[in-house]
Amino acid sequence: MKCVIQRVLDATVSVEGESVGHIDHGILVYFGVRRGDTEEAMRFLCDKMVKLRIFRDENDKTNLSLAEVNGQILLVSQFTLCANLYKGNRPSYDDAEEPSLANEMYEKALAYLRNKGFEVSHGQFGAHMMVSYTNDGPATFILEK
Numbered sequence: 176m177k178c179v180i181q182r183v184l185d186a187t188v189s190v191e192g193e194s195v196g197h198i199d200h201g202i203l204v205y206f207g208v209r210r211g212d213t214e215e216a217m218r219f220l221c222d223k224m225v226k227l228r229i230f231r232d233e234n235d236k237t238n239l240s241l242a243e244v245n246g247q248i249l250l251v252s253q254f255t256l257c258a259n260l261y262k263g264n265r266p267s268y269d270d271a272e273e274p275s276l277a278n279e280m281y282e283k284a285l286a287y288l289r290n291k292g293f294e295v296s297h298g299q300f301g302a303h304m305m306v307s308y309t310n311d312g313p314a315t316f317i318l319e320k
Contacts, residue, residue: 176212176280177256177319178220179205182229186249186308188298195304196296201246202229203308206284207256208277209270216320217280221287224248229314237314241293248288251298251306252281274301 186203188196204224230239230246241248254277258266271277278300288295298304 176209176216176220177207177317178224179253179256180224180227180229180316180318181308182311182314183249184309184311186306188249188251188296189305189307190299190302195299196249196251198247198249198294198296200244201241201248201294203249203251203306205251205253205256206281207253208272208280209257210272212272212280214280214283217284218287219320220318221284221291223318225288225291225293227316229316247294247296249296249298249308250281250285250288251304252277252300 181203183198183203184200186198187194202224225241228238228240230237230241230244232238254268254271255266257271258268259270260266272280281300285295285297
């Protein structure tokens with residue numbers, strides 16, 4: 176499982192010109208599921224992303240977590256994170272989980288984060304999505320298990 180986490184001032188995901196998810200302040204997370212990924216790995220990544228101290232405190236130090244700044248989450252499924260780019264020039268997606276299993280894990284991650292008390296918006300699994308955001312920093316982190 177691989178996540179790209181961006182600290183954002185705002186983020187919106189749209190499908191066919193219609194907004195399907197929006198947050199104001201928090202993290203935009205691109206969420207990729209690899210073959211064989213487990214719920215244990217998903218829970219680890221979700222727990223870690225919300226505990227990361229990546230938000231600025233009153234002294235302008237990155238010292239606060241998502242909960243401490245009352246931040247929101249926009250979780251967007253992205254199988255392209257699982258691409259192998261090292262052989263040839265066309266990405267190979269052999270490592271990406273089969274779509275129905277990846278969607279199941281994505282839905283479980285959404286529920287897990289909501290059960291932890293976070294406001295979570297999301298994209299539309301399998302759709303061609305347009306994501307717009309204001310990256311705060313810029314601050315981008317890669318987390319995988």
